[in-house]
Amino acid sequence: MGSLRVAIDIGGTFTDVCALDEVSGRMHVAKTPTTPDPIDGFMTGLSEAGVQLRDIALLSHGTTVATNALITRRLPRVAMICTRGFRDVIEIRRANKEDLWDAYKDVARPYIPRRDRLPISERIDAAGVVVTKLDQAEALELARILRKRQVAAVAVCFMNAFMNGAHERAMRDILLRELPGVPISISSEVLPEIFEHERFSTTVVNAVLSPVAGAYVERLSDRLRAGGYASDLLLLHSGGGVMTPSSVRDFAARIAGSGIAAGAIASRHIAGLCGFANSIGLDMGGTSCDVSLAYEGQSRVTKDWGIEFGYPIRFPSIEVLTIGAGGGSLARIEDGALKNGPQSAGAHPGPACYGGGNTVPTNTDANIVLGRLGTGLAGGSIKLDAKLAEQAVRTGVADQLGVSVHQAAEAVIRVANANMADAVRLISISRGYDPRDFALVAFGGAGALHGAALARELSIPVVIVPTNPGITSALGCLLVDLQHDFAESYLKPAEATDPADLQHRFATLEATAAERLLHEGVATTDMVMQRSVDMMYQGQWRSLSVTVPPQISTMEALVASFHQQHEREYNFRRDDAPVSLFRLNLKATGLVPKVALATSEPGGAMPQPASRRPVYFDNATPHDTPVYWRPDLPAGAEIDGPAIIDQLDATTVLPPGASMTVDRFGNLVMRVGS
CATH class of the missing domain: 3.30.1490 (Dna Ligase; domain 1)
Structure with missing residues (x-):
């Protein structure tokens, strides 16, 4: 058995790898593009991190495989067996709409079409008493029909099964005997709760994901075993814990929120290391921004969630609010007003400064115009064209509003920050929490660019930027039980x-x-x-x-x-x-044994700035601002704003009037003032 604990978080654009040595506490990270078959990117990420499978003691994994399967509807044929008269429960739903005033916007179609929702004669009353026995002959006939249709899984959803699941268990026994190898999900075990729509919906999602998640986990486990990994693969689920592959096959719907939970877990842990039991996580990437909250060391958990409106998944999930605000969010003028997001330039063509053909300004372009972001990403491997960024901001915003290009860029960033501030208010103030009692943990590729300004708008006194903001979600996979x-x-x-x-x-x-x-x-x-x-x-x-x-x-x-x-x-x-x-x-x-992160004692000479450049902060006059290379900053280093801190996977903005300290874990702790 090796000494490495490895976490791999597969997102829509990048696959992040975080390898922690149990002996030294040192961490190795890698970032590689996500591949069409996510397992290929998984193995490539391990290789780029210099990790051999035989050296891994424990491997945790966060994945968007289940989420993407539901969004894209790339699902196998699955059937549902229900009490006669309740065939359309999952289509009637709650008769509500996502947009109350849009008469033409329809809710997405059910995951199982009506032709594959088959009724059967049985009935149990609300007290759990059998009114009509399960028709065994009819059950056998339904099994024959489903075998002929070659369904990949079956959901069994009977009325009042939450009070008495005997009929569902009997139906499952028949199906297991007649359809060997086909996973069967029954509502009395998946979600033994009242409210038939939520129970039926969760069971259906579990059934449609069982073949998808099961096949993925099996293929990945085979690749890992062939490479020399001897332990169980642990998969992150929406509730903030991990599951073994055998549990995933039975409760596949639990990993539908796997991808977004990791960042919330990591931000809570990092805030705790810095001495803050109350924290708000801000995970801002290229397309979206995920906001989470932890109070007294515990993440908020909700059961009101789902991947698509109208089809709830009632498993407990860490509450994460996602909005369309990222580095690639598009800024434009609509009806004389400046809008920002949720549309995004994505990775292709990307922001205008990428030179990929996009001419609409983005948050990344605005940050370049303001000097807050340099002309290179990922340690200089990605070159950014400042002239293209300025041209996009000028044409798309400045000329239309009749302001200077720097005023336009500042306006773009202010609107983006306002959108994120609204999301933070929804998850804090609207839940009865005062943001002034929290620390803001800013991570993701763009979180540290906006963290200080956002904290000032919300009167949050402290901003924490993790050691590796771009792979913080992967770190979260290492911190769960x-x-x-x-x-x-x-x-x-x-x-x-x-x-x-x-x-x-x-x-x-x-x-x-x-x-x-x-x-x-x-x-x-x-x-x-x-x-x-x-x-x-x-x-x-x-x-x-x-x-x-x-x-x-x-x-x-x-x-x-x-x-x-x-x-x-x-x-x-x-x-x-x-x-x-x-x-x-x-x-x-x-409980899974935790490994302490490496620490450094305060001390060491404060390095000279790597460079200087003019940066705009809320006014028309630029500040001559020092730019530091983050790996050069020793523990205990103190910097007064304004300053820019560059590193391989992120850029941190320290505005005038704010101060920053590097703690012993390597986190940047900013005191931003009012």
Whole structure:
């Protein structure tokens, strides 16, 4: 067994590799283009990082394979078997629309067409009592039809199966016998919760992704074993943990949000290293910007998410808000107003300064005009044409608004920052959190360019720029544990709930969780069980999750916690209103040994600037600004703005009036002032 822990995050444009030596704590990174077959880019990234598979002790992987499959609809033929009369639940949805006022915009079609949604005679009532038994002959006939259609997977979704899953299990047994090798997803195991649309939708997504994710994981595992890797491949899932390949085959929908979770995990960890339990992650790349929030060391988790509107995936997911704001976001004048994004120049043709033929200005072009970004990326391997950038900004914005090219470029950046500030407000202020109590972790290829200005707009006092901003998401894959989430519907008023009954039900969930973790090789001493219960005021249907202690003696403490959390979330509480329980939740974690990142003791001579250049900061007069090469900055180095810090994968802007310190982990910690 080797001493390297390796994380690989495959995005739409680049594949990022982060290799951490368990002995020295030193990190090696690599960035390579994502290939049509992601596995080829995966192996190329390992090679470029100088990593041999036999030297890897643990390999974690974040992937967009499942996400892209849903977006592009490159899915195998999958069938759904449902209770007669409920064939169209996933098409009726909630009868709502993404854009309320657009009468012509339709919701995307269901993942399983109507011809492959087959009804069967069975019925269980809302109390879990069998009303109509499952028709065995009809079940066998449906299995024959599906075998003839050569479906790749089947979703079984029966009404009220969340109360009694006996009929679904019986249907699965028949299908497994008649369709050997075909994965079967049943709603009573995938998501045992009330609300049929959400339960059916999650089960359908799980079914359509099972063949896709299963085949991908199997091919990748075979390549890794052939190269000498002996341990399990761990795949990041939306909830902020990792899964083994066997779990991915059963719960494939969990990796639909794999790609965006890694950055949120890494930003939370880096903020913790710098002494901040409250942090906001800003992952700004070339096309989009992902915003996440951690409070008291814990990321916000949501169950209200999905890849496409109308088709929810109700597995717990780290809450990440994504907007179209990146280095390649296009700026243009519409109806006399300056707009920025969400359209992007992408990697091809890219910003105007790339010389690929695009003439519409982007955020990257504006930053070049302002001098904040130099004329080279990736250590100079990518040359940027400042004249093309200036021409695009002048033609696309300055001439139309009647302002100078520098004023136009500043306006482009201000609009981009305003868009990102709105996203931060949505995930913080609208959730009851004050941004002034948080540190901003700015990463991605463009996050450090905008971090200080964005923090000032939101009155955030501190900005943290990680050591390698461009591969921070890959680092997040190294910082997670094995994690599974279990849930059980529990519809009762709090005053009628017996604490002993809750204790028994949680113990049952914990036994199931422990069995799964033991199957994945986790020792009992490395298991952590975290209980919570979803509660609501009677008459509501939206609930809040309240932490449950290991021993439940009375219900009063849980009800008091609910009132307190409701006040923080919605700014009011009703202590005299009755409270109901909605669902029991269990997060089961199998701890993976963590490796400490390498540190450096403060000291060393402050280097001279690598160069100087004029940079514009919020006014018409440029500042003569020093440019430092980040690898030359020692731990403990202190710099007063204005300054530019260049490195291989990012550029950091330190504006006038701000100061910066390099901490012992190599992070840049900026105090930006008001």
